[in-house]
Amino acid sequence: MMKDTYLNTQSSLAMKGAGYYSAMTAGAKNAIDKTQQVIQNALKTIPSSQLLKFADFGSADGGTSQEMWSNVIQSIREKGDNRQIEILYTDLASNDFSTLFKTMQGMHGNSNFAFQKNFKDVYVHGSGTGFHEQLLSNNTLTLGFSATAMHYVSERPCLIDNHVHMTGANESEKKLFKDQANKDWETILLNRSNELIKGGRFVCINFGIDEQGRCLGNTGGHIMFNNFAKNWKHLQKQGVITNQEFINATFTQHYRTVEEFKKPFEDKDSLVSKSGLVLKSCETMITDCPYKLHYLSNKETMSSEEYANTLIPTMRSWSETVFRNALISRTEKEIDEIVDKFYNLYIKEVSNDPEGHAMDYVHVIMDVEKVS
Secondary structure, three states: OEOOOOOEHHHHOOOOOOOHHHHHOHHHHHHHHHOHHHHHHHHHOOOOOOEEEEEEEOOOOOOOOHHHHHHHHHHHHHOOOOOEEEEEEEOOOOOOHHHHHHHHOOOOOOHHHOHHHHOOOEEEEEEOOOOOOOOOOOOOEEEEEEEOOOOEOOEOOOEOOOOOOHHHOOHHHHHHHHHHHHHHHHHHHHHHHHHEEEEEEEEEEEEEEOOOOOEOOEOOOOOHHHHHHHHHHHHHHOOOOOHHHHHHOOOOEOOEEHHHHHHHHHOOOOHHHHOOEEEEEEEEEEEOOHHHHHHHHOOOOOOHHHHHHHHHHHHHHHHHHHHHHHOOOOOHHHHHHHHHHHHHHHHHHHHHOOOOOOOOEEEEEEEEEEOO
16 A cells, blocks of 8 residues: 555546537436436425525536436426526536536537526536535525535545555555545535535435445446456556556545445434434435447347447546546656557457446435535
């Protein structure tokens, strides 16, 4: 285990622009679509106010949650509620906000859900600050939402010696990640409590570990993060990357268990409980990998190579920055070549034998209310 001396999430994490993330992550949108009823139920009890203020924490380019927010606004308007609505999209300063704003105005993506254009008195704003911070004034937020984002820890507590992810770390490394994640979770909840009005809700759909020990890319068959580690180690053994570059590729993520998510609410003496937050519901959900489902239903006409070239890009869309950052001392040309070689190893493996390769989503869905 090595001490990490340089990386925090706010300064280093970035994804490609031009709507790349949403285009490559159909599974993330499917997961959000499956939880729309939780959002609608939360809206039923939100108190009256002059303004409805919503926030989407860790929104990326906004494409995966766009239809959900459009449906929320349509539901509000169909009930005759014509209050002004503000939606704050938050992510890191490096986020693709340009595509996000174009998407909400119908200049990019599916204009049927371009709610800023399709509905009156809807105002969209952006904040380039991570969700570990307080992002709105006290007692102003009506409904907060976050999907597939809050597994990122604010700081990487250590470098993992023989893997790339906390799911494959040794026990001492896992403990450091767990301690950091628990601290972050309390901070996240306290900041949301400050922002929420009394009766306001926070609905989050977080990557986590379910009751059967399953997590993203680990629901049976090949384990995605083990494959990442194996292929990255292969490049090290070949001399393509150094030992330090192998270790540098440590994801700033922790997948919390259901018990870890619930703990601040179950302890009535915790700062979270004392802040007025109450957990209304908590459940786990698996969303099948859409690329796997498409392949299985089209096996007669779709080759394993075609499947590999749809599956691996969705993994690459959110993971590539980790491996690029690990090679920070190299030229851009070298980084491009090495990263391409890394993902091509995975493509080749899936092409040769696609059985058991997929990226199923495992989420913990929570509905939180501020009661005082």
